Amino acid sequence: MDLEVDGILVAAHELKTPLAVLRQLALSFEGANDGDEYIRSEMVKVSERAIRQVNDLTKIRRLEDGLFVMEPVSVRSVCDEVSMELKHLFGYNNRNLSIKYSNRAPLVTANRDLLISVIYNFLSNAIRYSGEGTRAELTVRDSHDKVRVAVRDYGPALPFNLWKEIKSGSIEKPTSVAMRPGSSGLGLYIASKFSRYMNADVGAIRHRDGTSFYVELPISRQASLFV
Amino acid sequence: MIFVIDDDRVMAECMVRACGGEVKVFSDAISAIGAISDGLLPDLIFLDILLDGPDGFTFLNELASYVDTAKIPVVIVSSLDYAKMDLSEYGVVGFLSKEKMIPKEIRDYAKKYAG
Numbered sequence: 593m594d595l596e597v598d599g600i601l602v603a604a605h606e607l608k609t610p611l612a613v614l615r616q617l618a619l620s621f622e623g624a625n626d627g628d629e630y631i632r633s634e635m636v637k638v639s640e641r642a643i644r645q646v647n648d649l650t651k652i653r654r655l656e657d658g659l660f661v662m663e664p665v666s667v668r669s670v671c672d673e674v675s676m677e678l679k680h681l682f683g684y685n686n687r688n689l690s691i692k693y694s695n696r697a698p699l700v701t702a703n704r705d706l707l708i709s710v711i712y713n714f715l716s717n718a719i720r721y722s723g724e725g726t727r728a729e730l731t732v733r734d735s736h737d738k739v740r741v742a743v744r745d746y747g748p749a750l751p752f753n754l755w756k757e758i759k760s761g762s763i764e765k766p767t768s769v770a771m772r773p774g775s776s777g778l779g780l781y782i783a784s785k786f787s788r789y790m791n792a793d794v795g796a797i798r799h800r801d802g803t804s805f806y807v808e809l810p811i812s813r814q815a816s817l818f819v
Numbered sequence: 820m821i822f823v824i825d826d827d828r829v830m831a832e833c834m835v836r837a838c839g840g841e842v843k844v845f846s847d848a849i850s851a852i853g854a855i856s857d858g859l860l861p862d863l864i865f866l867d868i869l870l871d872g873p874d875g876f877t878f879l880n881e882l883a884s885y886v887d888t889a890k891i892p893v894v895i896v897s898s899l900d901y902a903k904m905d906l907s908e909y910g911v912v913g914f915l916s917k918e919k920m921i922p923k924e925i926r927d928y929a930k931k932y933a934g
Binding site: 608609611612613615616617619620622640643647 | 827829832918921
């Protein structure tokens with residue numbers, strides 16, 4: 593593993609405790625008035641998102657140990673869970689999320705936690721980069737012998753060099769994305785690492801008015817027979 | 820009485836606020852064991868695992884070694900995931916994730932075992 597990346601992962605591990613303490617502190621202010629309650633609830637949500645990202649980073653170190661079990665996973669239930677969790681954030685940022693399921697194969701071979709993180713990162717990116725008042729689209733459909741989960745945003749188009757890097761299937765480091773201010777490329781890096789572990793492919797489609805990021809997961813054919 | 824054993828002072832304070840009632844805080848396992856040896860028997864213990872000095876598992880082992888302490892209910896409070904481990908023979912009655920727990924869960928344990 594790249595030393596610089598390894599350093600980031602060690603630092604992430606150290607951040608877990610203070611973030612958990614911050615969240616707990618915010619939760620301790622129970623019985624606040626309406627205005628304070630809003631601030632308290634935002635503090636909890638912000639720290640929970642930070643904890644999630646830190647946890648994702650610490651998981652990257654554990655990928656090498658192969659500790660994440662691959663099993664039949666229902667794509668729709670994962671998408672439902674993640675979109676439900678982020679629904680508030682879409683609303684708060686004045687964005688809409690449309691969801692369309694057209695996959696016939698219900699189960700894929702994946703690790704549920706890792707897949708949740710991949711879709712969470714795609715959707716978080718869409719919130720950040722879709723313009724105010726616009727929407728993001730989450731679609732799930734069959735794609736040959738795989739199921740494709742795609743998130744389409746209406747933000748700046750993806751730079752060609754990054755698109756090529758994603759297409760080649762290897763993102764070795766978080767790289768900030770020019771034309772997408774504030775981007776560290778961390779979400780995409782995490783999604784790429786987790787997808788590779790699950791034998792899934794990450795890809796991106798450049799649109800004139802945005803980008804679609806997708807992950808294609810192998811269908812779990814035998815388990816699907818019993819659904 | 821409830822014991823909170825956690826080396827993070829602020830986290831311990833949050834636990835105290837959530838518990839209500841009489842709570843004693845210890846930042847390490849040795850001082851908690853010392854208090855028990857002095858005759859202070861808690862109704863419930865909230866225990867962090869990664870502590871300065873002996874860890875939470877050493878503490879659990881010590882508790883399980885004596886008849887009068889073996890049955891003290893313990894709730895593990897940690898950032899690491901021990902939820903799938905069966906530690907009931909050490910008196911562990913529950914697990915709380917530091918990253919996900921809410922005050923009500925802490926309070927529910929406090930009411931159930933020390934209310």
